Amino acid sequence: MSLIRFRVDEAHEEPAVTLDAFLGQSNATAVRVEPGEDARVLLPFLDRLQLIEIAFPKFRDGRGYSSARILRESGFTGELRAAGDVLLDQVVILRRCGFDALASDHVLDLAKVEEALARFPAVYQKAADAKPPVWALRHG
Amino acid sequence: MKLVTGNDLVSGDVIWWTGSGWSRFIADAVDSGTEGEAIGKREEAALRVNGPYVVEAADGPFAPVPLHIKERIRASGPTVRTDLGVQAEKQH
Amino acid sequence: MYKYDEYDQAIVDARVEEFRDQCNRRLSGEMTEDQFKPLRLMNGLYLQLHAYMLRVAVPYGTLDSRQMHMLAHIARKYDRGYGHFTTRQNLQYNWIKLDDAADILAELATVEMHAIQTSGNCIRNISADQYAGAAADEVADPRPYAELLRQWSTFHPEFLLLPRKFKIAVIGADEDRAAMKLHDIGLKLVRNAAGALGFEVYVGGGQGRTPMVAPLIREFLPADDLVSYLEACLRVYNRYGRRDNLYKARIKILVHEIGADEYRRQVEEEYLHVKTLGLDPPAAELERIAAMFALPPLDPNAPGEIERSDPDFALWLDQQVVDHKVPGHAIVTISLKPTGGIPGDASADQIDAMAKLAQVFSHDELRVTHAQNIVLPHVRKADLYAIWTRLEETGLATPNLDLVTDIIACPGLDYCALANARSIPLAQKITERFANLDRQRDLGEVKLKISGCINACGHHHAGHIGILGVDRKGEENYQLSFGGSGAEDASVGKIIGPGFSEDGVVDAVEKALETYRGIRVEGERFLDTYRRVGPEPFKAAIYEKAPA
Numbered sequence: 001m002s003l004i005r006f007r008v009d010e011a012h013e014e015p016a017v018t019l020d021a022f023l024g025q026s027n028a029t030a031v032r033v034e035p036g037e038d039a040r041v042l043l044p045f046l047d048r049l050q051l052i053e054i055a056f057p058k059f060r061d062g063r064g065y066s067s068a069r070i071l072r073e074s075g076f077t078g079e080l081r082a083a084g085d086v087l088l089d090q091v092v093i094l095r096r097c098g099f100d101a102l103a104s105d106h107v108l109d110l111a112k113v114e115e116a117l118a119r120f121p122a123v124y125q126k127a128a129d130a131k132p133p134v135w136a137l138r139h140g
Numbered sequence: 141m142k143l144v145t146g147n148d149l150v151s152g153d154v155i156w157w158t159g160s161g162w163s164r165f166i167a168d169a170v171d172s173g174t175e176g177e178a179i180g181k182r183e184e185a186a187l188r189v190n191g192p193y194v195v196e197a198a199d200g201p202f203a204p205v206p207l208h209i210k211e212r213i214r215a216s217g218p219t220v221r222t223d224l225g226v227q228a229e230k231q232h
Numbered sequence: 233m234y235k236y237d238e239y240d241q242a243i244v245d246a247r248v249e250e251f252r253d254q255c256n257r258r259l260s261g262e263m264t265e266d267q268f269k270p271l272r273l274m275n276g277l278y279l280q281l282h283a284y285m286l287r288v289a290v291p292y293g294t295l296d297s298r299q300m301h302m303l304a305h306i307a308r309k310y311d312r313g314y315g316h317f318t319t320r321q322n323l324q325y326n327w328i329k330l331d332d333a334a335d336i337l338a339e340l341a342t343v344e345m346h347a348i349q350t351s352g353n354c355i356r357n358i359s360a361d362q363y364a365g366a367a368a369d370e371v372a373d374p375r376p377y378a379e380l381l382r383q384w385s386t387f388h389p390e391f392l393l394l395p396r397k398f399k400i401a402v403i404g405a406d407e408d409r410a411a412m413k414l415h416d417i418g419l420k421l422v423r424n425a426a427g428a429l430g431f432e433v434y435v436g437g438g439q440g441r442t443p444m445v446a447p448l449i450r451e452f453l454p455a456d457d458l459v460s461y462l463e464a465c466l467r468v469y470n471r472y473g474r475r476d477n478l479y480k481a482r483i484k485i486l487v488h489e490i491g492a493d494e495y496r497r498q499v500e501e502e503y504l505h506v507k508t509l510g511l512d513p514p515a516a517e518l519e520r521i522a523a524m525f526a527l528p529p530l531d532p533n534a535p536g537e538i539e540r541s542d543p544d545f546a547l548w549l550d551q552q553v554v555d556h557k558v559p560g561h562a563i564v565t566i567s568l569k570p571t572g573g574i575p576g577d578a579s580a581d582q583i584d585a586m587a588k589l590a591q592v593f594s595h596d597e598l599r600v601t602h603a604q605n606i607v608l609p610h611v612r613k614a615d616l617y618a619i620w621t622r623l624e625e626t627g628l629a630t631p632n633l634d635l636v637t638d639i640i641a642c643p644g645l646d647y648c649a650l651a652n653a654r655s656i657p658l659a660q661k662i663t664e665r666f667a668n669l670d671r672q673r674d675l676g677e678v679k680l681k682i683s684g685c686i687n688a689c690g691h692h693h694a695g696h697i698g699i700l701g702v703d704r705k706g707e708e709n710y711q712l713s714f715g716g717s718g719a720e721d722a723s724v725g726k727i728i729g730p731g732f733s734e735d736g737v738v739d740a741v742e743k744a745l746e747t748y749r750g751i752r753v754e755g756e757r758f759l760d761t762y763r764r765v766g767p768e769p770f771k772a773a774i775y776e777k778a779p780a
Contacts, residue, residue: 147279147283150259150329150331152279152280152284152327152328154282184265187259187261191265207706208706209706209707210645213281217282218647218656219646219654220646220656220660221574221646224312
């Protein structure tokens with residue numbers, strides 16, 4: 001497993017607990033959300049969560065992208081980590097949906113990840129990152 | 141008989157296992173017996189074939205004839221454009 | 233027509249290089265086929281029966297002569313001299329090599345074209361009414377909104393790995409020429425009582441294994457809120473659409489299982505949240521786009537009379553030409569369905585010829601229709617004879633629009649890796665059986681549609697007459713259905729009875745149409761008669777026992 005982070009703070013040490021465990025015990029600061037779980041149940045706890053890990057058991061299952069955006073749209077500023085079958089060709093959309101850490105089951109080459117992230121000079125739509133959509137650039 | 145087939149990774153051409161390599165012509169195909177899956181796996185790992193699988197065929201006068209129509213069309217070319225595909229080429 | 237600015241061009245150019253890199257990683261073995269497949273599909277590259285197939289996007293079916301010439305050039309240089317126009321208003325090539333794919337995309341990018349999201353579990357090419365901007369009956373041109381959605385959906389980071397593919401159609405007229413209600417989302421431009429422009433939003437239509445006509449989810453969505461609302465529609469689908477079963481993963485199943493009311497409730501709830509995020513482009517962006525779709529300068533005083541003394545021309549005129557909204561002008565449909573031909577196929581020379589006609593006679597514009605024909609949208613009536621003459625020379629003057637030989641057919645087992653039976657030979661036999669034009673015209677409008685498997689790419693569910701090819705113990709077998717429609721009276725056809733061989737189904741179609749001729753009342757189409765009398769008379773005629 002490789003961990004690539006786009007944050008300056010220290011990586012969170014405490015292991016992420018399952019969503020059920022988290023909702024049952026009140027003191028965890030890291031939680032793991034599976035594809036079928038509703039990220040919105042975490043909204044009351046965002047202030048004290050330092051790490052939310054979104055599981056990608058199969059890269060083709062895109063539910064985690066919606067989970068990530070919902071968490072960012074609700075103001076979560078902690079680490080949002082994509083974990084599992086995370087591949088080079090998904091890093092752009094992961095970053096755009098608000099992920100700032102990648103814990104891949106594969107070996108991700110950091111140089112290639114950076115190359116991929118620098119490839120597209122513009123984006124068409126507003127998402128969870130800071131990139132302005134082309135319509136904002138066109139109309140100031 | 142059991143033939144191993146798949147597509148060439150680069151050209152996409154339909155190809156058939158000849159016992160020592162791959163051919164675009166089903167006339168060159170050989171019975172792979174019980175080895176088909178193993179051959180496919182090995183050859184795919186070496187990038188010499190894409191998506192290999194085993195098909196059932198019967199002996200024919202000039203070449204093996206796959207039992208399923210889909211494989212017969214793969215072996216020849218579109219039935220509605222006989223000017224295209226392997227069927228349009230002179231074999232050997 | 234929409235023209236790229238520096239941003240559009242830069243994004244498409246970057247995509248070419250990204251795809252080149254992906255192809256190289258596959259060719260070097262760095263990526264497995266399992267990893268590569270969804271990536272190549274998201275760029276329209278399939279592995280079909282004989283080779284790779286590349287599907288090129290024609291956004292909302294509109295293109296200019298330069299783009300059309302490029303399609304011909306690619307057909308000659310990289311393929312086998314022809315292309316196939318599809319029911320999603322796209323074009324596909326059947327004989328592509330993997331190591332040519334990125335070069336083809338680079339050439340396409342020079343004329344503002346691409347293959348982005350023409351396959352894969354993402355939002356596909358947005359389709360639209362082929363008469364958009366030219367039709368007299370439309371509320372507004374749907375294409376500026378289709379372009380807005382093209383941009384919104386292109387590389388949308390949240391919606392590239394949906395449960396299944398996602399198709400959107402936009403129309404602006406009461407007459408539905410784009411099968412709008414058979415899409416995952418169908419949008420119809422309307423004006424409300426206050427005169428404001430908005431959309432009727434239909435969600436959960438589709439064909440395939442479980443055909444459904446989309447229910448109305450929103451009666452009036454203000455046009456300015458389109459992006460936010462669709463974002464909400466897609467998010468609910470991405471989160472709750474089924475992923476356990478490929479055949480139940482389309483949004484129609486979700487809407488059907490939870491019910492239209494519950495889906496609507498969830499979307500409205502999500503929409504309240506999404507609307508706060510500022511996702512909708514400003515009005516200035518729509519104005520910028522709409523300005524590029526402005527009607528070309530057409531002289532409303534152009535002469536409206538047409539010299540009809542050539543009977544062959546008159547026949548073509550009556551079948552292929554409708555009035556334009558500007559007097560003295562017309563909309564021409566070029567049939568890609570000659571007798572014995574392959575529906576939707578055009579040779580490189582024919583593609584060039586159509587491009588030339590558009591440049592000279594149609595303000596440089598062409599459209600691809602979902603029925604696999606080509607439209608010249610803005611022609612002067614005075615030029616129609618010259619256009620027809622040139623179409624005659626290139627084998628493109630078949631006068632059969634909406635007649636029984638204007639068949640939609642998927643590529644079927646001649647090309648497609650998913651097919652169970654061939655579609656094209658059947659289409660050829662039917663066009664040959666009904667080659668007599670007087671007979672076709674007497675039979676009137678008959679929409680006959682053929683699919684080679686249950687995926688229904690040939691829209692058989694929406695055919696007045698639908699034919700589905702199935703595999704019965706290794707043999708091709710064809711099921712016949714009646715009563716479908718992809719138009720504003722959308723409906724799903726019903727299977728009439730046991731299936732047939734290829735020749736048997738041609739005979740059955742003929743018996744059904746002869747039955748119709750015998751019992752129709754004045755002004756009824758085949759579909760109307762079928763709806764009035766039901767299946768029994770047709771069933772009796774088709775399955776009657778031959779006298780002993």
